[in-house]
């Protein structure tokens with residue numbers, strides 16, 4: 108795959124500036140119709156996109172189909188927005204006051220390799236719906252589905268240059284989004300380390316930025332929970348996409364009174380995760396993205412690490428790593444504090460509600476988490492006390508396109524998805540019209 112240069116990026120941004128003007132001049136209903144057509148083009152190509160992702164990223168075919176469907180759904184959801192970009196009429200003396208939601212111009216979207224399709228769509232769909240053009244940089248390892256989605260946009264009739272996919276290096280193409288004066292906002296999903304440098308770079312021009320960064324989410328299991336269900340589903344809350352998920356519940360906190368029982372239930376559930384060929388419909392977990400990433404994951408489980416039990420993985424080609432459960436671990440062990448981004452989970456006991464909240468919040472991250480209890484009061488108290496953007500009670504669901512998604516603390520800045528995401532791609536303009544003579 109040829110990588111775009113800085114010059115290519117500048118030319119793409121110049122095309123985007125022109126395309127945005129013609130996009131914004133279209134009637135809202137026409138923009139909405141084109142976004143619906145784009146969604147339908149993605150839907151018609153869903154199976155092709157899914158297989159492309161299996162080949163490029165090693166995602167299981169079941170997940171990849173869901174990811175392509177998510178792009179369609181996100182486009183459909185935001186296709187309603189162009190006709191609903193409401194401002195407000197605010198009562199003032201001497202005239203009429205109205206607010207307008209103006210587009211930012213060109214938005215740069217920088218995507219990581221772990222969920223190439225959905226994360227791209229969470230940026231470009233609301234950005235386009237708000238009247239912007241988008242330049243999108245996929246991760247170096249996973250550009251194929253993004254390139255195909257760019258082709259589908261053109262086939263659906265979106266203006267040339269409105270959504271451009273620029274495969275390239277972060278330090279070249281991504282960095283140019285940060286420094287180019289015609290890019291009004293950068294949406295970055297990736298590591299906290301790179302996210303901080305993007306934020307610092309954007310500050311030079313007071314450029315708008317949304318950051319979706321790492322996580323070290325807690326799965327808190329209280330003694331009164333449905334332990335069978337909590338244990339049966341816990342592996343999927345962390346090993347889905349081979350743990351390469353910013354929302355992975357990679358810390359399991361279990362109330363001491365039921366700790367042994369929970370571990371007894373967790374072991375068969377972990378051994379039961381079907382690890383194998385991602386193109387097999389029955390596979391639940393595929394390989395890791397690369398040899399380099401596997402080495403990174405393995406470094407978190409050195410010789411002598413307290414492995415409680417692990418699942419199996421196939422031999423033969425593929426960057427395999429088995430589902431791995433670590434216990435007992437100390438709260439200060441790096442594996443309990445750092446994001447592994449692989450199929451590794453650490454389990455610790457806690458004493459009471461306050462202890463659970465204290466341990467859950469003992470991290471610089473704050474993206475997601477789960478709470479298992481039958482006590483509705485406790486479920487709400489703990490949900491309010493855990494410092495994270497996305498919590499589920501008796502569930503491991505993390506992201507829905509119709510609800511806001513994003514992190515507390517160093518897990519990010521701003522929110523994606525949900526009813527308000529379009530606002531993050533606009534500026535509010537206030538206009539006063541005098542109706543009284545001076």
Ligand code: NAD
Nearest residue numbers: 218219220245246277278281282297298301319320321353
């Ligand atoms: P990464 O930060 O290395 O790269 C992410 C993207 O940024 C890539 O497209 C990369 O090319 C680009 N990039 C790298 N350096 C850059 C620079 N200096 N300037 C501009 N762009 C640059 O992360 P990764 O290894 O691709 O992804 C894994 C990380 O992403 C994990 O830490 C994970 O938690 C995080 N992540 C977060 C979310 C979320 O929504 N919060 C979702 C997925 C992944």
